[in-house]
Amino acid sequence: MVDRRSGVPAFRQVASDLREKITAGEYAPGEQLPSERELVDSYGVSRPTVREAVNMLRAEGLVTSEHGRGVFVRPPASIQRMSRARLSREARERNRGAFLADAAARGFTPSTSVKIRFEQADQRAAAHLAIDEGTEITVRDRVMRADGLVVQLAVSRLPRELTRGTAIEEVDTGAGGAYARLEESGHRLGSFVEHVGARMPTPDEATQLQLAEGVPVITVTRVAYTEDGTPVEMNDMVLAADRYELSYEWPAD
Amino acid sequence: MVDRRSGVPAFRQVASDLREKITAGEYAPGEQLPSERELVDSYGVSRPTVREAVNMLRAEGLVTSEHGRGVFVRPPASIQRMSRARLSREARERNRGAFLADAAARGFTPSTSVKIRFEQADQRAAAHLAIDEGTEITVRDRVMRADGLVVQLAVSRLPRELTRGTAIEEVDTGAGGAYARLEESGHRLGSFVEHVGARMPTPDEATQLQLAEGVPVITVTRVAYTEDGTPVEMNDMVLAADRYELSYEWPAD
DNA sequence: GAGTGGTCTAGACCACCTT
DNA sequence: AGGTGGTCTAGACCACTCC
Structure with a gap:
């Protein structure tokens, strides 16, 4: 659930929360995140807001989304x-x-x-x-x-x-x-x-x-x-x- | 105006069009783009769609937006x-x-x-x-x-x-x-x-x-x-x- | 005050993948 | 068939900037 009074935009709160869970390993590399509709329920925001949060993480290179399958934590590529x-x-x-x-x-x-x-x-x-x-x-x-x-x-x-x-x-x-x-x-x-x-x-x-x-x-x-x-x-x-x-x-x- | 039958998403068409105008110099470095509401009218799409297009360009580093001022073509930084x-x-x-x-x-x-x-x-x-x-x-x-x-x-x-x-x-x-x-x-x-x-x-x-x-x-x-x-x-x-x-x-x- | 971008909603329909 | 992400709308209100 997001804090509506904090002044921090809801999509940033969602993004930060997911980012922390990813970097902490709670969502492991390759693992699937909860679906956007599930995130809508758990954070109490609308779907566009969830999508904006996921977009942030994608732009950071943290996750990739696959149409019809889900959003996944991006495993590090072999260098x-x-x-x-x-x-x-x-x-x-x-x-x-x-x-x-x-x-x-x-x-x-x-x-x-x-x-x-x-x-x-x-x-x-x-x-x-x-x-x-x-x-x-x-x-x-x-x-x-x-x-x-x-x-x-x-x-x-x-x-x-x-x-x-x-x-x-x-x-x-x-x-x-x-x-x-x-x-x-x-x-x-x-x-x-x-x-x-x-x-x-x-x-x-x-x-x-x-x-x-x-x-x-x-x-x-x-x-x-x-x-x-x-x-x-x-x-x-x-x-x-x-x-x-x-x-x-x-x-x- | 976007082509609805092309199969290309509207926001991508808007982004491509703006991108071309920027790289062609039609919008010069430092110059302000038309406001989002103006783009809504000229392309015939909703504001979220325009914003998604602008987001693309921002993620590519082509433009920056300044709250209350406008969206501007990003001039190359001195290296x-x-x-x-x-x-x-x-x-x-x-x-x-x-x-x-x-x-x-x-x-x-x-x-x-x-x-x-x-x-x-x-x-x-x-x-x-x-x-x-x-x-x-x-x-x-x-x-x-x-x-x-x-x-x-x-x-x-x-x-x-x-x-x-x-x-x-x-x-x-x-x-x-x-x-x-x-x-x-x-x-x-x-x-x-x-x-x-x-x-x-x-x-x-x-x-x-x-x-x-x-x-x-x-x-x-x-x-x-x-x-x-x-x-x-x-x-x-x-x-x-x-x-x-x-x-x-x-x-x- | 007028114009700008920033945020958010509650839906809708589509395309894709899996079972 | 049912779940997933992808796209899109028509609004609303807010925060910021400039005049």
Whole structure:
């Protein structure tokens, strides 16, 4: 029952109460909550009020609702770690690319689909690649799957000048991936920079990544530089935050 | 006006339409949307339906609503970049700690409040610090502000054994921060590892960080190791995802 | 005081899942 | 068939902001 005189909105009281019961383990992961109609009775509020409370918990990522079945406490997803070691030259020598290397190491059946197109660099691409706006660039738009499930979206951009005549403009970039092709054509890589952020997904991303409500995405923009400091590739990645964790390691000095 | 025969729920049609107008710039950042009652008329739906549409956009972080004023397109927040260089030994020599160094470099007036307590290591802390569960640890619970606004929460844990008799058990750890004190007592740091993830904030975090709805938090767990590979500190940080971006750089080999 | 968003009700009907 | 969540209505009153 909610306290009508407290000044706290009824749906917040219901949400808080359910949240406490979930975090206390009273409703265990995977377990079903009482039905909305039952909650209506037990808290003495209308159904829209109960639904607003449940909506809050869904937006927080605490529960998921399944049409015709019920509302369930969301069990924590198993988290994949991605470490920077996946980009070592050594790893490239044995594999097709970073993602396939990663998946193979974990027993997934990986698959990717790639669309290649050519564009003029927009302001952001121009800034990261240190080229003029409007310069022709090669864009590789990839969807990566593990056991059929989409796990990562990635858009890679390179100055067209560097990719002409290489397998980077093909669907299959060959052993070692695009980075190996760049090095073969004389652009030996010197360093990587990754910019990591997070935000809520667009509806489109939510569909593609099959995200539950209340699950943000991690965005990673990686820029690859040659040994002389010239940027040669930028790669925008989008990952489901409930399935990925990124790890970085560096010496203290 | 919504299409009743399309099978697409009315509130989704309204949300999609508004979303398009926002991303197309028809409603510019900071600009006010039509009032809910106006939207009721223009789309021919009831007010709860309009509100559900607006709720969607709010959960996506596209708009904020202000009681008594209106609904506004959320302007992008200015993003602070945090790079791993902030942890260099050289930077420590000139400053009190990583956060103060960061803020000072940017013209903020930084302030922190610290609560120190002693606990027994839980399973997670024990795993990261390579100690037995139940071992006594020192916990430094910090709230960091820039110009009075909370921007970061951080909980640092170290084996008590390493902090006894040092300024790490004081509110003010002194010049160079806790890492400098560790090095002074003979625990020269060898490397750092950061694990980066994202999730929706707890209501508590949302309040403390003054997060708008639809803004996730970035979580960073940093573990500091000595030169012989012994973990000496773990630091759990929580940052507002609309205000921070993390940068990591490493050589190609 | 007029306009705004915030909360809440008491229903109704639909779509989906299970038995 | 019966239970579940999903959608929607037509109101009502409140709290806040601005003029």
